[in-house]
Amino acid sequence: MAAWAVAVVAAAGPVAPTHDVRAAAPPGRPNVLLLPMDDARTGQTFAMPKALAWLSDNGKLFGEHGLPEKFMPYLQAERVPLPISWPGHIPAGSDRRLAANLDITPTVLAAAGLTPSFQVDGRDLLAPGDRRALLTEYWRDPANGAGIPSWASTVVPGRYRYTEIYDDAFTVTDREYYDLARDPWQLTNPLQDGSTRPALAAALARQRTCTGRDCP
Template identity: 40%
Template structure:
């Protein structure tokens, strides 16, 4: 917490300088962070696991001159790939090539976010490679027998590797991901949960 004081000081100085130049209201300020450690949440200390405390990061925008001066919460699904399109949009620049993300200054939204992690052989305590489909109200994860080779490539491609384990969480009723609804579930129960469709969507997201 003491080291964060220097960050607070830097942000104060930054805002004071913009204010002295008369540019504070007309500057788009974006705050975000790296993903944090879990500190024993779900029994993990690290952050390379598909649980919300590891996947989600703080994200704040301020730009009074652009209509972002009043406090409000936006519940759209976003990812770091949306940062560059947002800044380009604010500057009135149309990129020469398409982006994976979209500007958050408009009304565009997405119905899911894809997150992936691959075992890279450097971890003393290996975590199986995984991919997760994060929807508005659900999170579906597959763990794979898959790792990066010494050249950082995926043997067998993105969709290679046997599925070892799966998790499904209803984020509306279980926001802390405490009950994996696939544990002991029958094929019929999985169908009612929509898991086959989520598995299809996850595979499609990983290959596009």
Template identity: 35%
Template sequence: MNRPNVLWLYCDELRADALGCYATAGGLSPRTPAVDALAAGGVVFERCYTTSPVCVPSRTSALTGLLPERTGVYHNEAASPGFPLPEGLITFPEVFAASGYATASFGKEHIPPALTPWQLDDHAGAGMRDPLDGCDERSLVRTPGLRFVVGGRHPGDDYRPDEVARRAVDWMRRASGPFLLRASFLQPHTPVVPPRRWARLFEPGAQPGRALDRGPGDSRFERRFGELNNGRWMAESDLRRAQADYLASVAWVDEQIGLLLGALDELGLTGETVVVLTSDHGAHLGEGGAFGKHTFAPQSHRVPLVVRRPGHLAPARRGDLAQSLDLGPTLLGLAGLALPAKTDGRDLFADPAPGHVTATIGYGDPASRAFPNRDAGTWYGGRGWPRRTCVRTPRYRLDATVRLDGRPATPDEEDVFLADSHADPAELRNLADDPTCADVRGTLLGHVRALARSAVEAHISY
């Protein structure tokens, strides 16, 4: 059997419903023809969730196939120099390389420095300030308080993020033998500053604005995160502008994906290449006053996942539970390669669906912060930001605080949230104290507590 190439299209802070193939009535109105065409010829997973709704732990789990509780990577502090990792972690790109594949990543990485997954790792075009180059500060839309750039328009034609797809295509043209190639886009992550040619196609007045915001879920955790963002204080015009520019940034990503898929066609590689599109986590666009990711609300926790292999995978839409750490086992399975060790993920095309999936964020130490890169965002009373774990079944979502101020959370501190995702798709109503849900609450909270007891702890130097 010929070994297929693999093209991994990876986005940062891309919520599923910002793509046409996932859009819903009354929500966002995306323009993503390249992704939609990919989805039409592939398998679309409707219920894929990130293993942690923040960059570093999600990306670490995707590469290793391990939960944060196995790696000790719970938040972005883990990208700091000298961060300790358990011995023997292996990433799936290393398995591809050991099997004779050429491996390369272009764009954003953002993982613990001790991990070195790629033979070639080129970060050009993925700098956090690259989209801001040449921008007029007065044109930017910022969140109240922490002043994150959630809207703006790049004025010229020299848009540095274009380098990611450009360099990836150049490498693809030179590759010999089977390859694993990742194009890892920073966009639509903040700073949200798309090129003017895309921004002008999305009118702020046509966006839902506060109609998208039905409030945070009924937990202290989601309410506190919304308070830190202060998005409720944004002018309606700024909120609509932020939503328009987010969609324009997604449209730019779609254009770049079209260039990569077009290169496959031009080189005659489409029929022998597995293409996968996904994101490390989703994003809030003003819901509950929040921007960015971080919570287990569906707009933050759910991610797109599309897998195409012409002639081998029939186009389909699937509703079984999937998670971001399934990526490695699935791609290795499609390439006919064996897993080197046990993982927490599954091969989505060979293994049965799980009864539940889990996700965790935060260190729960006294010095922990919701935004560690800003040293900002404390829990109520100035306490350290908590660690929180979520478990999802085909019907229910439960999340709870498991660690606070460097110790396990007490029952009074758990702040349990339980939602019926079928009856309440936005997951706003808390059923944790509903006596008819007591058995579900007990079972799922038991999963959360057991996972917390098994967790690897890492010493963080703040």
């Protein structure tokens, strides 16, 4: 399982990353580093971080839904914590807002005082506001198992999850819908009879082509 640390470090301090600096800051601004936790544990030295975020790959399923892997859209394989530390700026405690890995970039750029010159997906987690839904997608990769198809899924935590399964031409071959208020373990799919949810299908199509901070 991959694990990563994102650090915002003072520009004047020593920087010796084992991976490229992803955002070289102008003079007087912090640097932003992305490094694997495996490398971070090997004695590499860094300036004292201003802010630090830890993020992990999603976890494997251990028999849930009859699957031994993590490449299908079920919450048990998706929920991971996202610890962020910034002494003096973020108080100790927990934040129950829905977040995603694409929020790391705008959050780190905001912490570093950097303004991107390009469109950034995701949201600055240091700012107020919440996302209502989250889009997750997977493109078939034979290296992960030939039987795992491409899919796209939209989830509103505590309410519902809608998923479309695609063939290699991205034609819908199957659909799944779960009422997460009544079925939080995603066990009963009422669309097994071939029925559809046109409004949710349209919402998913919009989300898949959306860009910017207001996208799920």
